[in-house]
Amino acid sequence: MDALEQQLSQHFDAILADETRMKQIRNAFRRNGYFNFKDFTFLPRGLLEDVHGEVHQLLDDHSVRRDVTVASTGNTYRKMYNVNQPEIKSSGNLIPAIYESPAVQRFLGNIAGDDLAACWEQEQYLITKLSHPGDTHGWHWGDYPYTLIWIIEAPEDPAIGGVLQCVPHSEWDKKDPQIWQYILNNDIKSYHHLKGDVYFLKSDTTLHHVVPIQQETTRIILNTCWASAHDRRTDVAHESIDVIWGTEHRGHDA
Template identity: 30%
Template sequence: MLSLPSRSQTLRGRFEADGYLPLPGLLDPDSLTALRAEARRLELSAARRDFSMECMAGSPRHMTTLGGLQIAQESPLISGLYQGADLLAFLASVLGGEVATVGDPVERHVLNILHREGDTHGAHTDDYPLALVLFLEAPPRPEDGGVLEFSPGHQDLDELNSATTRRAHHQPGEGYLLRSDRTAHRVTPLNRPGIRRTVLNLAYTVPGRQAPTTPSASLLYG
């Protein structure tokens, strides 16, 4: 289902330097269509989140989400994708070490949907080392919002307001890999009505690291 780069070891240096690796063409048209239809079906059970995370300096969450437990129960398609042997081997090659699935099904995979003007996924780092993000829907232009902002090599959320911040706009069918526990990141607000940003966020860890380090920063809430 995923079109993974064949020479993944050559990407390791870029990932180590930036904490971010773009993956264009990750989903072929058929896979994108199938996952988009699955996301629309699952969205009927998703919950709205509108709050700020005080533990992260009031970082806002305005989005609709569906957590991993429900996805595991309702979507064999996504569960199978998450545990794919080829994907795990690719991630291990890029990381340069063994990669493990997350034991807690709530944390494994999350559907995040921005679909209202002003929807945003505020500044944060994640509990687990790796986040693979698949774009099922995306705003057509960077100026529409929904853009990833990240600060390579920095966990401090304040760095996202500095000159070190980088920005990446993605199209449907693309993906990226993020060293999400060590890289401060956020998604900019949608700037107009009628646009959507739907992503599937797959979390992975390393052997011996299963307990979340900051439970309040759970992927389920952003």
């Protein structure tokens, strides 16, 4: 076991040993399709700060502006800068290693009550940055069931935008998404995040979006997502493809 995996294993084993705490986390995730590890608690703080540094460097070196609509989510908007998986994999160190960590997958799988597996390579991780008025990641579901969103930078005032809003326990019909019916007929849960938060989302059954940015600011996230090892669909990565990021890509999360 290398030094990073040993550090991750020790960190997550300590959390898993507190069964009362784990039961609270599992119940919250089951109920809301969401759980937030606040204030630099998901990883040892120094390691999480190193992830933040890598994200900033990758944005400086590789970010590309995207302004598109997505047909399979009812023509909702994506307005942001992003860094795609190939650039992260070729130029990053920590992010690919943490994504592939058995300790990370085991810990998240314990919360989800499932066995996690790597998803299609182009979908494993993505960096996004919202900075201009109107920038948003519009209403959508994820193609894969499990998403971990790392908040690298975020406005401290929720009135500036960047707030996550969710409709849990909702289903995505890609031919007829009926997003507004879900929004009008269900309670919407809203979550304000700050730098250092990391939240776990049941992304394929949680309709969600990021409230558009209202003024010049910075909201940066790292998105990492996983499939279920028990998903027997033979071509999950190619079920619905929209041209989003300049490559073939669909519904990365918020």
